[in-house]
Amino acid sequence: MARFALIALGILILFFLFRWAFGSSSQKAENPDAxxxxxxxxxxxxxxxxxxxxxxxxxxxxxFCSEKCAEEYKNKQASAR
Ligand SMILES: [Zn+2]
Structure with missing residues:
Protein backbone atom coordinates (compact mmCIF):
# COMPACT_ATOMS: atom_id res chain seq x y z
CA MET A 1 0.00 0.00 0.00
CA ALA A 2 2.96 2.36 0.73
CA ARG A 3 4.33 1.65 -2.76
CA PHE A 4 1.00 2.66 -4.33
CA ALA A 5 1.06 5.94 -2.39
CA LEU A 6 4.61 6.63 -3.65
CA ILE A 7 3.55 6.01 -7.27
CA ALA A 8 0.53 8.29 -6.81
CA LEU A 9 2.82 10.97 -5.35
CA GLY A 10 5.23 10.54 -8.28
CA ILE A 11 2.41 11.03 -10.80
CA LEU A 12 1.24 14.10 -8.89
CA ILE A 13 4.78 15.60 -8.95
CA LEU A 14 5.08 14.85 -12.69
CA PHE A 15 1.72 16.49 -13.30
CA PHE A 16 2.81 19.67 -11.50
CA LEU A 17 6.19 19.66 -13.27
CA PHE A 18 4.44 19.44 -16.66
CA ARG A 19 2.00 22.16 -15.72
CA TRP A 20 4.89 24.38 -14.58
CA ALA A 21 6.90 23.66 -17.75
CA PHE A 22 3.98 24.37 -20.09
CA GLY A 23 2.89 27.37 -18.06
CA SER A 24 6.33 29.01 -18.24
CA SER A 25 6.76 28.21 -21.94
CA SER A 26 3.49 29.93 -22.81
CA GLN A 27 4.66 33.00 -20.85
CA LYS A 28 7.94 32.97 -22.82
CA ALA A 29 5.94 32.97 -26.06
CA GLU A 30 4.25 36.23 -25.01
CA ASN A 31 7.42 38.05 -23.93
CA PRO A 32 9.59 38.26 -27.10
CA ASP A 33 7.16 40.71 -28.74
CA ALA A 34 7.33 43.09 -25.77
CA PHE A 64 16.87 53.52 -35.25
CA CYS A 65 17.63 54.68 -31.70
CA SER A 66 16.78 58.29 -32.59
CA GLU A 67 15.58 60.54 -35.42
CA LYS A 68 19.16 61.82 -35.68
CA CYS A 69 20.48 58.32 -36.44
CA ALA A 70 17.73 57.78 -39.03
CA GLU A 71 18.71 61.04 -40.77
CA GLU A 72 22.42 60.19 -40.64
CA TYR A 73 21.78 56.75 -42.13
CA LYS A 74 19.60 58.21 -44.91
CA ASN A 75 22.38 60.71 -45.75
CA LYS A 76 25.00 57.90 -45.81
CA GLN A 77 22.79 55.87 -48.17
CA ALA A 78 22.28 58.90 -50.41
CA SER A 79 26.00 59.72 -50.60
CA ALA A 80 26.90 56.06 -51.29
CA ARG A 81 24.97 56.16 -54.54
ZN1 LIG B 1 21.58 55.13 -33.29
Whole structure:
Protein backbone atom coordinates (compact mmCIF):
# COMPACT_ATOMS: atom_id res chain seq x y z
CA MET A 1 0.00 0.00 0.00
CA ALA A 2 2.96 2.36 0.73
CA ARG A 3 4.33 1.65 -2.76
CA PHE A 4 1.00 2.66 -4.33
CA ALA A 5 1.06 5.94 -2.39
CA LEU A 6 4.61 6.63 -3.65
CA ILE A 7 3.55 6.01 -7.27
CA ALA A 8 0.53 8.29 -6.81
CA LEU A 9 2.82 10.97 -5.35
CA GLY A 10 5.23 10.54 -8.28
CA ILE A 11 2.41 11.03 -10.80
CA LEU A 12 1.24 14.10 -8.89
CA ILE A 13 4.78 15.60 -8.95
CA LEU A 14 5.08 14.85 -12.69
CA PHE A 15 1.72 16.49 -13.30
CA PHE A 16 2.81 19.67 -11.50
CA LEU A 17 6.19 19.66 -13.27
CA PHE A 18 4.44 19.44 -16.66
CA ARG A 19 2.00 22.16 -15.72
CA TRP A 20 4.89 24.38 -14.58
CA ALA A 21 6.90 23.66 -17.75
CA PHE A 22 3.98 24.37 -20.09
CA GLY A 23 2.89 27.37 -18.06
CA SER A 24 6.33 29.01 -18.24
CA SER A 25 6.76 28.21 -21.94
CA SER A 26 3.49 29.93 -22.81
CA GLN A 27 4.66 33.00 -20.85
CA LYS A 28 7.94 32.97 -22.82
CA ALA A 29 5.94 32.97 -26.06
CA GLU A 30 4.25 36.23 -25.01
CA ASN A 31 7.42 38.05 -23.93
CA PRO A 32 9.59 38.26 -27.10
CA ASP A 33 7.16 40.71 -28.74
CA ALA A 34 7.33 43.09 -25.77
CA UNK A 35 11.12 42.99 -25.40
CA UNK A 36 12.20 42.36 -28.99
CA UNK A 37 15.49 44.11 -29.72
CA UNK A 38 16.17 45.71 -33.09
CA UNK A 39 19.56 46.85 -34.40
CA UNK A 40 20.18 50.44 -35.35
CA UNK A 41 22.17 50.13 -38.63
CA UNK A 42 23.72 53.58 -38.10
CA UNK A 43 25.32 53.28 -34.65
CA UNK A 44 24.96 49.45 -34.37
CA UNK A 45 23.15 49.81 -31.07
CA UNK A 46 20.32 47.49 -29.99
CA UNK A 47 17.06 49.27 -29.23
CA UNK A 48 13.81 47.82 -27.78
CA UNK A 49 11.40 47.64 -30.74
CA UNK A 50 8.59 49.71 -29.12
CA UNK A 51 11.07 52.58 -28.44
CA UNK A 52 12.79 52.47 -31.83
CA UNK A 53 12.26 55.01 -34.64
CA UNK A 54 10.74 53.03 -37.50
CA UNK A 55 11.68 54.08 -41.02
CA UNK A 56 11.24 52.47 -44.41
CA UNK A 57 14.17 53.12 -46.78
CA UNK A 58 13.89 51.70 -50.32
CA UNK A 59 11.40 49.06 -49.19
CA UNK A 60 13.49 47.95 -46.18
CA UNK A 61 12.00 48.48 -42.75
CA UNK A 62 14.73 49.83 -40.48
CA UNK A 63 14.79 50.77 -36.82
CA PHE A 64 16.87 53.52 -35.25
CA CYS A 65 17.63 54.68 -31.70
CA SER A 66 16.78 58.29 -32.59
CA GLU A 67 15.58 60.54 -35.42
CA LYS A 68 19.16 61.82 -35.68
CA CYS A 69 20.48 58.32 -36.44
CA ALA A 70 17.73 57.78 -39.03
CA GLU A 71 18.71 61.04 -40.77
CA GLU A 72 22.42 60.19 -40.64
CA TYR A 73 21.78 56.75 -42.13
CA LYS A 74 19.60 58.21 -44.91
CA ASN A 75 22.38 60.71 -45.75
CA LYS A 76 25.00 57.90 -45.81
CA GLN A 77 22.79 55.87 -48.17
CA ALA A 78 22.28 58.90 -50.41
CA SER A 79 26.00 59.72 -50.60
CA ALA A 80 26.90 56.06 -51.29
CA ARG A 81 24.97 56.16 -54.54
ZN1 LIG B 1 21.58 55.13 -33.29
Missing amino acids: TEMVKDPNCRMYVPKPEAIRTTIQGDELF
